[in-house]
Amino acid sequence: MDHIDAYWRAANYLSVGQIYLLDNPLLAEPLRPEHIKPRLLGHWGTTPGLNFCFAHLNRVIKERDQDMIYIAGPGHGGPAAVAHAWLEGSYSERYPDVSQDVEGMRRLFRQFSFPGGIPSHVAPETPGSIHEGGELGYALAHAHGAAFDNPDLVVACVIGDGEAETGPLAASWHSNKFMDRRRDGVVLPILHLNGYKIANPTVLARIPEQDLLKLMEGYGYLPHVVGPDHQEMAGALDAAFDQMAAYKSGEADRLPMIILRTPKGWTGPREVDGKPVEGTWRAHQVPLAKVRDNPAHLAMLEEWMRSYRPEELFDGGGRPNQDILGMVPRGTRRMSANPHANGGELMEPLRLPDFRRHAIEVKSPAAQTTEPTRVLGEFLRDVIAANPRTFRLMGPDETASNRLQAVFETTDRAWDAEVLPTDENLGPGGRVMEVLSEHLCQGWLEGYLLTGRHGLFNCYEAFIHIVDAMFNQHAKWLESSQKISWRRPVASLTYLLSSHVWRQDHNGFSHQDPGFLDVVANKKASVVRVYLPPDANTLLSVGDHCLRSRDYVNVIVAGKQPVLDLFTMDEAIAHNTRGLGILPWASTDEGVEPDVVLACAGDVPTMETLAAAALIREHLPELRVRVINVVDLMRLQPATEHPHGMPDAEFDTLFTTDRPIVFNFHGYPSLIHQLTYRRHGHGNLHVRGYKEEGTTTTPFDMAMMNDIDRYHLVMDVIDRVPGLGSKAAHLRQRMSDARLHARAYTREYGEDPVEISSWTWPVANSR
């Protein structure tokens, strides 16, 4: 126990040093103001508790030769994770200039929360971390994602009592119903109740202990309550690891968790300026302020740091003494050097079956229809079969609704709770993770990817906004990771958004929102990709491409309802490779300058655009129309803005610089303007898209409510091409009449005049 305490004191000493010191790291001389950082930024409150857990877990790792990683939910405890990595030597391995000696310690202290240094939170820069200390709520979901398909791994997950108040964390406790004892590792939740969040006590710290125990038992755990005491913690961990072993061997059904109660800011100043600090919310950040200017505070800081007895912990050269180094596990058993926490080191590429085998035969374009996601489901089925331990499909109870049900031919939904005779496709070994929580789907997948595996998240388009903030955090993690040389690339996070805005006619206005694309487009071009395949073959090819990619967030928007087949497989691959292109069979410009460009992105807008082009061809055959379909949305950006961006010359050739462009878009129109406003032809660009009109109605009525329908597109063209004369004016009137007729028909009969997707090419006379 003495060695554990020494290790803990060393980690605490290094944590305080990081928050306060520019120099004099070993206190070789009395502290002077110039040793202190001018801006004191960091969070002490949670840090000693995190260090306490690290120290005790290291004992278990060594005793049991346990493969383990550590997730620090209280990301504010950055100093702890960094101190631990430095003590274990892995910090110096990753950053040789921060050596394990007095000069390295000086650099370690100085760089923390310092311009040009490292963030104050646990971050991609921190060895051993897969969990950013930013937004709270996702620690336990990440932990379970890391444990999936790692049967020998233990993921220790410290949950702060602030984080425990969040919704995603409250739901994450139920992740234990989705684990398989044979196939998966084990998560050990450590609920660290220091009593306070930023400025308030916390709910779980202030409810009766009987309630807390019942809550944890109700969640399905065996709770151990531990006070601020080494013996208690060691005893609880021994019991917990025994229980975990019994669970793994099938002798027990339940897994343990630990409730660790400590003072906030434990071992820090008791009282500052007459107010209690240790054990209160005042210990949250920097307990002693203005240390440079306040000699009393400076003296207290020195007293505080010396209370850890650094002279017993480090030799004169700043190297940790042998008792402490003796606590450190070897090699990759060190939690700060475990390769699971740098998943790219372990990742193997997926074994991808040939997606071409699922190709839809297309003899002529736009002559038949297919449900794209149903076809993709068959490909995903084969992906799962070929990668039985490294690929998972996540979805909030929408996998079948999104018509990916072919996957159930090869696997189940993961489910470790009760199964009834009428149930289908449920089992502990299932590769499909369905829970009605987008937060859990996202958190599990992030944890799974960051530990070197692969997956895909399928979701209703509107409700993916639930994880906007999680997407932001993950994108930022990737942005930062790309700049860190020792972080190996991981598989991309790929979203398949189906049941999209244009086919939520049945569920109504609350289910209609294509705005996730706007959230995505705000992130760095180096990490985001957006694809809108218009048919089944393009979706197959895009899906394959996304599963091969690394370190991106891919967003695929694709419908589950029948859409026109436009491309043979070879054409689809070529079209996707270009990212956008002219549809010659739908165009009448015959390779010369067109009178008007009809552009489109998204399956329903593309079908309406094709129908509009057909109407123009029939009724205004002299008008030269060019039809362009965009699959890879980022192609629209200038090459200077996005790696997929198209050079201006190419854009100008395709879209012209002086002809009207009517762009029919899947999402909010402003995104197309945002991507193209620097283009020469932008002044001629008119974008149709979702304009926040909708209700429970029919698919074609949805299109009409937002003016993306074929009739309105024809009217848009007539309004924008000059000098078309009376024939066009007459056509415009007919289009307007056709809209009125369609709306009236729908309101009378409750269905569209014709199925939106069954209008094949060429379209018959609209009257």
Add this chain to the structure above:
Amino acid sequence: MDHIDAYWRAANYLSVGQIYLLDNPLLAEPLRPEHIKPRLLGHWGTTPGLNFCFAHLNRVIKERDQDMIYIAGPGHGGPAAVAHAWLEGSYSERYPDVSQDVEGMRRLFRQFSFPGGIPSHVAPETPGSIHEGGELGYALAHAHGAAFDNPDLVVACVIGDGEAETGPLAASWHSNKFMDRRRDGVVLPILHLNGYKIANPTVLARIPEQDLLKLMEGYGYLPHVVGPDHQEMAGALDAAFDQMAAYKSGEADRLPMIILRTPKGWTGPREVDGKPVEGTWRAHQVPLAKVRDNPAHLAMLEEWMRSYRPEELFDGGGRPNQDILGMVPRGTRRMSANPHANGGELMEPLRLPDFRRHAIEVKSPAAQTTEPTRVLGEFLRDVIAANPRTFRLMGPDETASNRLQAVFETTDRAWDAEVLPTDENLGPGGRVMEVLSEHLCQGWLEGYLLTGRHGLFNCYEAFIHIVDAMFNQHAKWLESSQKISWRRPVASLTYLLSSHVWRQDHNGFSHQDPGFLDVVANKKASVVRVYLPPDANTLLSVGDHCLRSRDYVNVIVAGKQPVLDLFTMDEAIAHNTRGLGILPWASTDEGVEPDVVLACAGDVPTMETLAAAALIREHLPELRVRVINVVDLMRLQPATEHPHGMPDAEFDTLFTTDRPIVFNFHGYPSLIHQLTYRRHGHGNLHVRGYKEEGTTTTPFDMAMMNDIDRYHLVMDVIDRVPGLGSKAAHLRQRMSDARLHARAYTREYGEDPVEISSWTWPVANSR
């Protein structure tokens, strides 16, 4: 009990009728295909359970003369809420054409999920509803928001077992720690376990009942388990209402909740096409498909509907019989007519103290600094004091961090759990709601506003993305409500986003995200307003304005760190009224056409713009610069796009049509382009803003990393104004050098060369 059963059967009959029938509502003749809707859209699975609860709660209302509203968490149960409102007569009061007779019943059936009719989910169109049946997770938070400050109200809240898997719902159970028995009403959660979500069993339905009971007891409730039986439900409700009365009177500490287990699709077809339906996930939507074309299904539908014995429930004219009408409470005791569910009927305007009393004295612009949110906090303190029962301030543990702490001079944080001697500002009667869950803050506030009260949500800017999806749902609710004549306007939902992107230098990259504004800008112009007050006085005036507004979502972005005071109170009011304007004292164009326009929105970008203007004035005095500050972002849009939009002529006069505009923006630059791309001068517009660069560093370094700093703005001007000559080239070099110097200084000393906000006007030589 017979009457309850009759009421229930009537509601079930009406529910099935809505899903299936176009005509023949009373089955006066055998069902024929033409009586059936061509598209069958709706959700049966949850509906009979919701009807069961309605029926039983009505008995309690009548017996106890209880003021009660009903929140249907399973929004898929739209048919139930509509059926109930029609039985109670309130549907016909709101929609006289849907009368309480056979013709009204025909219309009731036909309109459901039908083009031009009503949505399939519980919606603003549904009398008695404050909770949209869209995205799941927020029922229990809405319920608690409705109960705040309504001491005599009971909010019955049915939670589906699908919804119960979501994070926000899992956290919402703890809302009971934030209630005051004297001041607040009571929420009665009814966890309705029918066992399935869309296609899967649910966690809470499949864990051992002992676990479920412990979970609910751990959350602090007294659970009652009820099976599908009238006697059990009646007994449990009697016990629960007695327990609620004991709690209200102080005799008991805990509140009850009910676990209702029923089959999914209860009373519907047992088996269809050889597969079990009732009691399985197959009952989720429409149990009998293709009824028009399948005579066997048509016969089953008729048998199903006749199983409710409609001839006993309705007279020949379609009016409910006396037993059923006898179950209906009177007037506003009817849950479908309770004014709490149409909160605008009850809302009284806030008593707003004069915000001018808190004005900062500004003798000359940009000569001193103030922390804007600290001043707003004093105003909010007075608002709370003047409105002790109708205003609440929500925040995820950030109220003090956002420097609104003056509110604690007049009130506490609401807290009904344990209080320790060292705690401050905690008490059951507190008006400040702090929980580390943005979901709960948002959900509580929505429930509070929709029942006719007022409030404000203060949050870190980056983490407000956590509730993007909730914002979307609430904005859609408001968009729809504005079109419903009987829905009275409610107070706007106002966000105060502080601790914003430019002052998250200390917390680092994960805390830096200004993208909520982009999410907001996608919603209908009729409901969204965005304000970026640059100083304390403009913030005060904006805050007052927002608290007076109705039916909007207002977003205010304002810093907590010191910023330059720019406006006297009178000037601030005038500036806000215009929404944007020239700062004459910072401009050198002297009323004639400028050479360049420097525009800005947001506090830090404004300070940098002012400093840039000062540098230009000093070093290039011959250059005519116009400085424009934008407070009301929607002013930038064309008048045709937003009610606050500015006519083109006015925009052209301010921004010119041919001079370079350098716009320094708080958020992502694309939003300014999105708002202005139709403007004549858009081709000359160059926008600076957050470009996803940041780390833990200093405030001025954050500005430099994103090129919004004063030096870079001067360089931008020099690059864009033609013919400036060698003096300008020299200045450009000096600016570039100044940036290098500042970055190096920061990295050496860990702080900015000068405090970002202390550079007063005019700025000294930058070297």
